[in-house]
Amino acid sequence: MTCREVIEQFLMSYLDGELSAPERASFDEHLSVCGPCRRYLETYKETVRLGKGVGGPTPAEAPEALVKAILEARKKRG
Amino acid sequence: MSAPTDIEARGTPDESRLLARLRAGEASAFEEIVRAHSGHLLAVARRMLRTEEDAQDAVQEAFLSAFKALEKFEGGSRLSTWLHRIVVNACLMKLRSDRRRPSRSIEDLLPTFLEDGHQANPARSWKPDAARGIPPTETQRIVQEAIEMLPEGFREVLVVRDIAGLDTAQAAEQLGMTESAVKTRLHRARQALRELLDPYFREGATP
Numbered sequence: 257m258t259c260r261e262v263i264e265q266f267l268m269s270y271l272d273g274e275l276s277a278p279e280r281a282s283f284d285e286h287l288s289v290c291g292p293c294r295r296y297l298e299t300y301k302e303t304v305r306l307g308k309g310v311g312g313p314t315p316a317e318a319p320e321a322l323v324k325a326i327l328e329a330r331k332k333r334g
Numbered sequence: 335m336s337a338p339t340d341i342e343a344r345g346t347p348d349e350s351r352l353l354a355r356l357r358a359g360e361a362s363a364f365e366e367i368v369r370a371h372s373g374h375l376l377a378v379a380r381r382m383l384r385t386e387e388d389a390q391d392a393v394q395e396a397f398l399s400a401f402k403a404l405e406k407f408e409g410g411s412r413l414s415t416w417l418h419r420i421v422v423n424a425c426l427m428k429l430r431s432d433r434r435r436p437s438r439s440i441e442d443l444l445p446t447f448l449e450d451g452h453q454a455n456p457a458r459s460w461k462p463d464a465a466r467g468i469p470p471t472e473t474q475r476i477v478q479e480a481i482e483m484l485p486e487g488f489r490e491v492l493v494v495r496d497i498a499g500l501d502t503a504q505a506a507e508q509l510g511m512t513e514s515a516v517k518t519r520l521h522r523a524r525q526a527l528r529e530l531l532d533p534y535f536r537e538g539a540t541p
Contacts, residue, residue, distance in 0.1 A: 258451025268521040292456035296445075299460050302535075303528040306477045307496045310381055318372035322390050326368050326397045327361075333398060 257286045262293050267300065349413050357404055368397060371414060375421045381497045382425040384432075384478070392428055396421035422498045422508060426490060440485050443526035460535040468534070480530035484523055491516055492523040 257266070262283060269275050270283050287294050355363035372393060379389035379396075400407075400420050407416055446454040468476070481489060494505045495516070506513045 258447075259453050260447040260451040263445060263447075263453070263525070268517065268524075292453050295459050296453065296457035299457055299532065299536075300524060300528055302460055303524055303531060304496060306473070306531065307481065307492060307524070307527060310474060310477050310481065310497055317369075318376045318393065319390075322376070322393065323365075323368050323372055325390075326372070326394050327365055329394060329398055330364055330401055333402075 257282045259286075259290060259293050259296075262286050262290075263296055267297065271301070353404070353407070353413070356401075364401065367413070371417050372397070374414070375417060378418065378421055378498055379425050382422070382493050383428055384482075388428055389425075392424040393421060396424040399424065418498075419500070419504070419508060422494060422500065425498070426494070426508070429490065429493070430486070438483070438485065440488050440522055440526055443484070443529050444522060445525060445529060458532075458536045458538065460532075461537055466535060476534050477527075477531065480527055483530055484526055488519050488523040488526065491519040492527065495520050496524075 266275060266279060266283055270280065275283060287297065352363055352367065356367065375393050375396060376389060379392045380386070383389045383392060396417065400417055403420075407413075445457075448454050463473075466473070481492065484492065490509060491505065491511075494500050494508055495502070500508060502513050502516050505511075506516045509516065511519070
């Protein structure tokens with residue numbers, strides 16, 4: 257497996273646990289000898305984590321003004 | 335899409351009663367559903383859109399769309415799931431109408447490789463959060479701006495899958511793509527996002 261194959265073809269399936277046993281063995285073997293691909297995998301995982309964290313923590317409730325605006329708009333539209 | 339088999343996914347008896355009250359036009363039922371779900375839906379919209387104003391607009395539009403479409407909701411999934419998809423759709427419409435930023439081709443944003451298959455620019459580690467010297471709010475801003483630089487068709491997939499949390503099948507239905515296309519585009523979007531973030535976070539970068 258080349259770096260290109262690891263990164264372009266197999267990486268996402270690897271993270272999703274969808275590789276066959278031989279593919280996974282080949283993937284793991286490549287990572288064991290290739291520092292740049294190990295680092296690419298780690299930074300890819302960090303990228304996913306950062307993307308999922310966009311927007312901050314979940315609020316418990318919406319502002320009262322928004323709730324009222326929605327209910328008012330419903331009444332007006334019928 | 336096949337209907338879920340467990341009652342939790344299908345909708346509880348309480349939800350069935352609420353749905354009946356909504357269809358009968360009971361004002362208290364509308365208030366109940368807005369209060370129960372607006373917080374969570376606003377959180378989703380805030381993650382998908384740039385401004386608080388846009389996020390609140392999207393939530394309002396989503397509820398109004400949902401109220402108009404009550405007759406079409408068959409109860410094959412939870413009300414919360416259905417509302418979640420409606421707000422994701424409302425946010426996508428807003429994202430598509432906002433064409434302020436010209437975007438680059440996805441090919442320009444992907445990693446490149448040598449003839450022998452090695453990375454042309456070997457990846458370097460990123461500093462851990464604590465060592466980056468960047469406050470969390472600034473990190474959020476950097477990530478948000480980078481997402482907005484992604485080409486539209488790829489940004490949407492990343493937003494719908496990683497930010498709004500829809501699974502592949504749901505995302506495919508929402509975006510009108512095959513599941514295979516969703517997976518391919520998601521991977522390329524993530525790769526491109528990584529390339530955009532790398533200059534800020536890699537070892538040796540100055541904050």
